[in-house]
Amino acid sequence: MTFSASPVFPSRRLGAAGLAALALALTAGCSGGGSNNGGATDGQVSPPPPAPVFAAEIRRTGFGVPHIKAGDEAGLGYGIGYAYAEDNICLLAGHIATVNGERAKYFGAAGATGMTGAANVQSDFYFRLVNDADAVAVALKAQPAEILALLKGYVAGYNRYLEQTGAANLADECKGQPWVRKLAEADMVKLVRGYAAVGGVGQFVEAISGAQPGGPLPRAGVRASGPIGPPVAPVQEVARNPMTPEYWTRLHARSGSNAVALGRDGSDNGQGLLLGNSHFPWSGPLRFYQMHLTIPGKLDVMGASLAGLPLVNIGFNQNVAWGHTVNTSAHFTVFQLQLDPADPTKYLVDGKSRSMLRKRLSIDVLGADGVLRSESRELYVSDFGNLVQIPGMLEWKNGVAYAVRDANLDNHRMMEQWYAINRAGSAAELKSAVLRLTGLPWVNTLAADKDGNALFLDVTVVPNVSSAQQASCVPAPYKALAAYGLFVLDGSKAACDWALDPAAAQPGIFAAAKLPALSRGDFVQNSNDSAWFSNPEQPLVGFPAIVSVEGIALSGRARLGISQLQARLAGSDGLAGKRMSMAQMQDMVLNNRVYHAEHTVDDLLRLCAGGKTALADDGSSVDLTQACAKLAAWDRHANLDANLGLVYFAGTWDRIGGDDSVWAVPFDPADPVRTPRGLKVADTLVAATVRAALASSVRDANSQGWAADATWGSIQVAKRGGRNIPIHGAADQYGVYNAIGSAPDGKGLRDVTEGTSYLQVVGFDKNGPQAQAVLSYSQSTHAKSPYFADQTERFSQKAWITQAYTEAQITADPAYSSKKIAE
Known part of the structure; x- marks a missing residue:
């Protein structure tokens, strides 16, 4: 097995052509009386072994x-797949x-997936x-051919x-599995x-x-595919309710991001400056992985990508840097x-009956006794998507049913899109590609x-539902949801x-030119x-609610980011000048x-002056003395040295x-950065509510x-092995730019679960891109890795x-190493 890109014996598997060449060489070498011409006889020269199909150099x-580095996409994918497996094969x-x-x-049936949070059985039928x-x-x-080559190589x-490596020698997390x-x-x-679908039907x-027609499906007993074992008790599968604005607000808080792009009038040197601050889970497949990809010429x-993707999702090249934030556009209806x-498995469109497609699916379920059993279900698909059921909200009975359709399940351009972004020569080229x-x-x-252009694009795969359709096609019970971009449409009317827009990239979505874009x-x-307040001087308005909602309260993170940017560019933050440097942007985040x-x-x-004690929400009397003292002493930051005032x-x-x-x-739509604010302490009822909340907080602490x-x-x-690494930042709902979510571990600690993940600040100068970054949870999920x-x-x-x-920077790095692989 070779680690060299040399054309001499380049492959572990010679293939038919290689074997033929090798056989010819061996035959020539064994024949008597041959001339000394490299093993050939009668003047014949053995053909060289074939060139490798995949070849890459991995430098760390x-x-x-x-x-x-590789000479083509196949080799590049090959190197990415190998490197990623070294660090995260188990994940x-x-x-x-x-x-x-x-x-x-x-x-087994218990447990949940890292991508959707659903239990294993439900997840399996869905996928x-x-x-x-x-x-x-x-x-x-x-x-396209380039993407196919990347995939084959990966x-x-x-x-x-x-x-x-061999299955028996893998990392402990999956050794021999x-x-x-x-x-x-x-x-x-x-x-x-x-x-693609995790932001929609996922x-x-x-x-x-x-x-199921007539009611949600209880989890029935399963049919054994091996030895007969004990029956599995039926369990009701309870659905979450993604049909509320609050659900999506919480989801975006857990898997959101901040990003800022400064142009020539905002950066200290007149060239572009970008902050990318992704907030994603710290475990599971939505973890980022850093890498630098090169095909000379x-x-x-360079940047970071989600598990298994052979391209950079967030990063920079020699000309442009970019980041992404989870948007508020709906990608399903x-x-x-x-x-x-x-027949409850047929439905009417303009009075004509259509049949649902019935799909019988089977999965294997590992029982607690170690026996695999088969479980089958019949699921249904309509012309409007997969049938869906949420008890109490979207029911399949009384003459109606509901289907959900996700535009991203027909979006086959994701990898091609990121490859085009990876190669963009400017913000304008990046915009054109998107x-x-x-x-x-x-x-x-x-x-x-590098030329000082700043760009915002809310250009994604969004169902083409106009404001007129919102007015005429949303049944009355769902009108309020539509105002937040969450659409239930009348499927009885074609x-x-x-x-359909002939200018759109796929049938049924908005054409890109009709989606929010802003250059500054x-x-x-x-x-x-939403796209609405990307820059307060130029609000983006007039879009259908499914694309962008305007006139609603901004998150605390958005208000904090905008206010810091405005203060810096106005020179009103106590610092010198009216431009932002890379160091100042790093401090901002x-x-x-x-x-x-x-x-x-x-x-x-x-x-606190209202009394030493207050009643908590369970009726207990709580002393507020320490809490009020800590709140007074707290500097209102979520740094490592913050006292218990932050907790209270x-x-x-x-x-x-x-x-x-x-x-x-x-809240005032005319002043969304500064409102709402302050507590109505003069109101007796509000004062009592807030004091009770503080008392409950103290009791919990x-x-x-x-x-x-x-x-x-x-x-x-x-938690990293036996170490507890202290982490600054706090949850999104408190308005912390460095959003960090954590959960109690039952032992007095809070273990980080999500938040700031791949963090980059990228500027440009005469020497090209200058990048500072950190991957908060480190490169590898293998506990014994030096990069854990x-x-x-x-x-x-x-x-x-x-x-x-x-x-020069790569080869001068003290930790530099190089490995060549080929086959």
């Missing part, structure tokens, strides 16, 4: 970042089982439905690492389809996998179907280039189906709000200001933050046993890492 620098192998609908087979053979074949056929590289197997190109397509997994891009009175392909699934794009010389920003605390803690302290505020805000009646100054001098860094940690916790330690210290991008 500090913190395990691979710089992968990707588990995710491949997910998108193939095989979690219950290997992990068997959306990733059926026909859909995967269509998606694979739609890929599969070959991953498989090479697996074969070379049956769910670790070789990949095929179809697996990669299923992976991409899973990512949130309806239970509702799709349990939909064609591609030179629900259709209310009028059932045919003669408008041409419209392949981004559910993210805004913000970009800054006129209520998604409109000062700044654009987004923190998972990691200063850990708690925006809502800045506007409410003074009022909380006023309420957070618990209070969890209880009152969603109550608009507590605000002294209510006391139950954790924290010492009076405890700091945030001693409470919120990332190294960047997490750096993130804890707010210690940014200079990214090695040029050849």
Whole structure:
């Protein structure tokens, strides 16, 4: 097995042509009386062995970042697949089982998937439905040659690492496990389809996998495929409810992001400056992976990508840097179907009956006794998408049923889109590529280039539902949801189906030119709000609600980001000048200001004068003395040294933050950055509500046993083996730009679950891109890897890492190593 790209014996598998050449050479070498001409006889020269199909060089620098160089896409994919497997083969192998609908087979019915949060059985039926053979074949056929080459190469590289290492020698997390197997190109397509739909029908997994005429499907006993075992008790599958605006607000908070692009009028040197601050889960397939990809003369891009994707999702090249934020556009709609009175599996459109497609699916389920049993279901598909059922809201009875259709399941352009972005020569070229392909699934794009152009694009795959259709096609009970971009349409009328626009990249979506876009010389920003207030000087208005909603309250993160940008460019933040430097942008994202605390803690302290004790929500009397003292001493930041004032505020805000009646100054659409603010402390009812919330927060904190001098860094940690690494930042709902979510571990600590993940600040100067970045949870998910916790330690210290991008920087790195692979 060779690690050389040399043409001499370049492959582990010679193939038919190679074997023939080798046989010829051996025959020539063994014949008597031959001349000394390299083994040939009678003047014949043996043909050289064939050139490798895949060849790449993997060079690593500090913190395990691979710089992968190849002569073509096949070789590049090969290097990516191999490098990723070295660091995360267990993570990707588990995710491949997910998108193939095989979690219950290997992990049993209990447990949930990392991508959708659904239980294994529901997840398996969902993925068997959306990733059926026909859909995967269509998606694979739609890929251009360059993408196919990347996929083939990735599969070959991953498989090479697996074969070379051996299942018994893999990382402990998956050593010898049956769910670790070789990949095929179809697996990669299923992976991409899973990512594409995670912002749409991927949130309806239970509702799709349990939909049945007459009521939701209870989980029946399963039929044994091996020895007869004990029956499995029926369990009701409870669906989440993604049919509320609050559900999507919470989802965006857990998997959102901040991004800022400064142009020539905003950066200190007049060239572009970009912040990308992704907020994604710290475990599971939505983890980012850093890499640098090079095809000389064609591609030179660096950044981070989701598991299994052979391209950079967020990053920079020599000309332009970009980031993404999860957008608020809807990528699916629900259709209310009028059932045919003669058959609940038929429905009427303009009075004509149509039959649902009935699909019988089977999965294997591993029982607690170790026996595999087969479970089957019949699921249904209409012309308006998969049938769906949410008890109490979307029911399949009384003459109606509901279907959900996701535009991204027909979006086969995702990888082609990111490849075009990776090669963009400017913000204008990047914009042109996005408008041409419209392949981004559910993210805004913000970009800054070396010439000082700043760009915002909310151009994604969005169902073409006009404002007129919103008025005429949404049944009355669902009108309020439509105002937030969450659509239920009347499926009994063909006129209520998604409109066709010949200029659109696929049938039934908006043409890119009709979606929000903004180019500026000062700044654009987004923190998972709609496109509306990307720059306060130029609001983006007039779009259908399914695309962008205007005139609604901004998140605390957005208000904090905009206010910091405005203060810096106005020179009113106490710093010199009216431009932003890279260092100032780094401080902006990691200063850990708690925006809502800045506007409410003074009022909380006023309420402390209302008495030493207050009643908590369980009726218990709580002493507020320590809490009020800590709140007074707290600097209103979520840094490691923050005292318990942060904890007391957070618990209070969890209880009152969603109550608009507590605000002294209510939301004003004409002043969305500064409103709402302040607590209505003069109102007796509000004062009592807030004091009770504070008392409840103190009671909860006391139950954790924290010492009076405890700091945030001693409470919120990332667990890495036997180490607890202190982590700064706090949850999105408090208005912290560095959003970090954590959950109690039952032992007095809060373990980080999501938030700031791949963090980059990229500027440009005469020497090209200058990038500082950190991957908060580190490169590898393998506990024994040297790259398991190294960047997490750096993130804890707010210690940014200079990214090695040029050849000189790469080869000069103290941790530099190189490996050549080929076959």
